[in-house]
Amino acid sequence: xxxxxxxxxxxxxxxxxxxxxxxxxxxxxxxxxxxxxxxxxxxxxxxxxxxxxxxxxxxxxxxxxxxxxxxxxxxxxxxxxxxxxxxxxxxxxxxxxxxxxxxxxxxxxxxxxxxxxxxxxxxxxxxxxxxxxxxxxxxxxxxxxxxxxxxxxxxxxxxxxxxxxxxxxxxxxxxxxxxxxxxxxxxxxxxxxxxxxxxxxxxxxxxxxxxxxxxxxxxxxxxxxxxxxxxxxxxxxxxxxxxxxxxxxxxxxxxxxxxxxxxxxxxxxxxxxxxxxxxxxxxxxxxxxxxxxxxxxxxxxxxxxxxxxxxxxxxxx
Amino acid sequence: xxxxxxxxxxxxxxxxxxxxxxxxxxxxxxxxxxxxxxxxxxxxxxxxxxxxxxxxxxxxxxxxxxxxxxxxxxxxxxxxxxxxxxxxxxxxxxxxxxxxxxxxxxxxxxxxxxxxxxxxxxxxxxxxxxxxxxxxxxxxxxxxxxxxxxxxxxxxxxxxxxxxxxxxxxxxxxxxxxxxxxxxxxxxxxxxxxxxxxxxxxxxxxxxxxxxxxxxxxxxxxxxxxxxxxxxxxxxxxxxxxxxxxxxxxxxxxxxxxxxxxxxxxxxxxxxxxxxxxxxxxxxxxxxxxxxxxxxxxxxxxxxxxxxxxxxxxxxxxxxxxxxxxxxxxxxxxxxxxxxxxxxxxxxxxxxx
Numbered sequence: 001x002x003x004x005x006x007x008x009x010x011x012x013x014x015x016x017x018x019x020x021x022x023x024x025x026x027x028x029x030x031x032x033x034x035x036x037x038x039x040x041x042x043x044x045x046x047x048x049x050x051x052x053x054x055x056x057x058x059x060x061x062x063x064x065x066x067x068x069x070x071x072x073x074x075x076x077x078x079x080x081x082x083x084x085x086x087x088x089x090x091x092x093x094x095x096x097x098x099x100x101x102x103x104x105x106x107x108x109x110x111x112x113x114x115x116x117x118x119x120x121x122x123x124x125x126x127x128x129x130x131x132x133x134x135x136x137x138x139x140x141x142x143x144x145x146x147x148x149x150x151x152x153x154x155x156x157x158x159x160x161x162x163x164x165x166x167x168x169x170x171x172x173x174x175x176x177x178x179x180x181x182x183x184x185x186x187x188x189x190x191x192x193x194x195x196x197x198x199x200x201x202x203x204x205x206x207x208x209x210x211x212x213x214x215x216x217x218x219x220x221x222x223x224x225x226x227x228x229x230x231x232x233x234x235x236x237x238x239x240x241x242x243x244x245x246x247x248x249x250x251x252x253x254x255x256x257x258x259x260x261x262x263x264x265x266x267x268x269x270x271x272x273x274x275x276x277x278x279x280x281x282x283x284x285x286x287x288x289x290x291x292x293x294x295x296x297x298x299x300x301x302x303x304x305x306x307x308x309x310x311x312x313x314x315x316x317x
Numbered sequence: 318x319x320x321x322x323x324x325x326x327x328x329x330x331x332x333x334x335x336x337x338x339x340x341x342x343x344x345x346x347x348x349x350x351x352x353x354x355x356x357x358x359x360x361x362x363x364x365x366x367x368x369x370x371x372x373x374x375x376x377x378x379x380x381x382x383x384x385x386x387x388x389x390x391x392x393x394x395x396x397x398x399x400x401x402x403x404x405x406x407x408x409x410x411x412x413x414x415x416x417x418x419x420x421x422x423x424x425x426x427x428x429x430x431x432x433x434x435x436x437x438x439x440x441x442x443x444x445x446x447x448x449x450x451x452x453x454x455x456x457x458x459x460x461x462x463x464x465x466x467x468x469x470x471x472x473x474x475x476x477x478x479x480x481x482x483x484x485x486x487x488x489x490x491x492x493x494x495x496x497x498x499x500x501x502x503x504x505x506x507x508x509x510x511x512x513x514x515x516x517x518x519x520x521x522x523x524x525x526x527x528x529x530x531x532x533x534x535x536x537x538x539x540x541x542x543x544x545x546x547x548x549x550x551x552x553x554x555x556x557x558x559x560x561x562x563x564x565x566x567x568x569x570x571x572x573x574x575x576x577x578x579x580x581x582x583x584x585x586x587x588x589x590x591x592x593x594x595x596x597x598x599x600x601x602x603x604x605x606x607x608x609x610x611x612x613x614x615x616x617x618x619x620x621x622x623x624x625x626x627x628x629x630x631x632x633x634x635x636x637x638x639x640x641x642x643x644x645x646x647x648x649x650x651x652x653x654x655x656x657x658x659x660x661x662x663x664x665x666x667x668x669x670x
Contacts (some may be wrong), residue, residue, distance in 0.1 A: 002538060
């Protein structure tokens with residue numbers, strides 16, 4: 001499957017799950033089918049509001065073989081001025097949205113003998129796409145959902161009847177989930193996956209490591225975020241042109257957006273073709289080409305992945 | 318109008334394999350410059366580029382039917398050319414889905430796929446196959462899903478499992494290989510299976526390539542070209558069968574080199590698979606005789622310059638030692654030293670007779 005550009009989609013259904021949670025179903029704009037989605041995948045949803053554009057990452061809650069629609073569940077963040085507010089308050093059935101190809105940064109480990117899934121609050125979403133896959137493969141798993149006591153019913157309803165191995169734990173203010181009880185007595189070959197608030201994911205990782213789990217058996221959700229970062233300005237010394245690099249675009253994309261033919265090949269920080277000489281500014285190196293010494297010197301930058309720690313970079317180009 | 322398949326050609330015994338003029342002009346000549354050295358020459362596998370072989374996810378050409386028959390012959394003699402470790406079953410179905418979807422979308426006149434939930438119907442017209450099966454239920458296919466679909470595709474395929482920040486070659490269909498063995502390599506990590514390659518380790522090529530591939534994203538495959546040379550148009554140059562083809566190298570003479578020596582180019586593609594998170598590595602092999610290369614002015618001159626400047630370690634590793642001198646002296650007479658355009662395109666639309 002070669003996916004070129006965004007997936008054009010339309011909102012087919014919006015379901016209120018509780019006062020702050022809504023499930024959105026998207027269908028392909030031109031009919032047909034979406035690409036098979038990896039379990040645990042997320043999509044970037046581009047939302048075009050009246051004043052600005054958001055690009056937010058949400059986990060798909062639909063399994064790989066559900067190709068007639070994708071679904072996400074979004075919590076409306078209090079006092080939100082971002083995408084969740086727009087999704088909850090403005091998006092209606094029939095609206096057009098753009099989705100990125102589903103990206104897989106939270107896969108199921110192929111050799112795990114057993115899977116422990118630990119979620120906090122809306123962090124449950126990637127595990128909703130895991131469950132049918134684990135069931136189909138006949139894999140042993142436990143799912144532990146931690147949430148505020150008043151949301152226990154919502155999450156129980158989402159997970160269906162509390163079948164063997166699926167637990168919804170209400171956690172009151174000031175209480176802490178008993179992670180050691182979950183992680184202490186698991187068979188060799190068990191992998192743990194966690195998604196939710198930073199504090200919970202940190203606690204799962206620390207608890208597991210403290211109990212002697214191997215680091216490769218501990219997985220936490222991440223939307224990557226390698227590509228974007230703080231916006232900055234790049235100045236091209238030879239022409240004197242200044243170009244703004246947005247938060248969600250790369251330096252290379254900003255140059256290309258201005259019609260500048262900058263060198264590139266792999267677009268992933270591996271080949272070194274896009275390296276340009278840096279005259280001034282502090283780079284944020286994210287490539288795999290430059291050695292540590294070269295990175296410290298700061299005389300070259302891989303435009304396809306690297307960014308700026310200073311407000312401006314000046315390139316000899 | 319579809320592809321005109323050359324259904325009778327062979328890659329062994331009488332070696333009746335030949336390229337049509339169209340096939341010569343669309344050949345993925347691998348040298349964009351006058352010198353060759355290892356690099357991380359990976360680019361996005363988008364449906365465009367400087368050779369028509371890049372126009373589809375999986376290129377099908379006039380040799381399709383004959384190559385599938387050749388694969389079946391190799392598998393008859395040595396079933397271990399196709400092996401997949403047990404934990405890779407999701408990757409097997411991913412591969413079947415990717416190949417069936419790509420082929421039926423890119424070549425609707427030759428392949429068709431219709432689906433009703435998990436009830437799938439696959440038609441392969443060139444091979445005269447009509448198969449109904451249940452996606453996810455291997456018992457409804459004549460063999461395991463990876464073997465089933467890669468018997469119907471040109472080129473070799475391997476499956477890389479991603480775990481512990483590394484890639485492991487945990488499966489493959491390998492019958493058209495340039496002297497490496499799946500039976501020997503299966504289960505190896507990325508640096509282990511690249512162990513024999515000279516020079517490239519020292520310049521960090523594999524460290525960088527691994528970091529890049531670990532981040533390979535679904536829907537955004539990548540590709541590169543690799544090359545070597547083979548005597549006679551033989552696809553199966555495997556270590557297992559070395560006694561069959563190794564001695565061919567001693568048969569090359571100044572009189573027969575143009576017909577016997579073949580440039581062997583691999584279009585290597587890497588696809589992230591959805592259910593398994595594995596990587597499918599396609600190694601699509603193209604063969605062209607020296608005499609057909611000589612019909613393209615730019616290519617014969619460039620090949621001369623590349624071979625003349627090739628580091629001795631690469632001459633040795635690629636197995637060119639015995640005929641390198643002969644090839645050079647023949648090509649030198651055809652190279653006036655004029656500057657050549659950058660890139661791999663042939664720069665001519667027709668071939669001399």
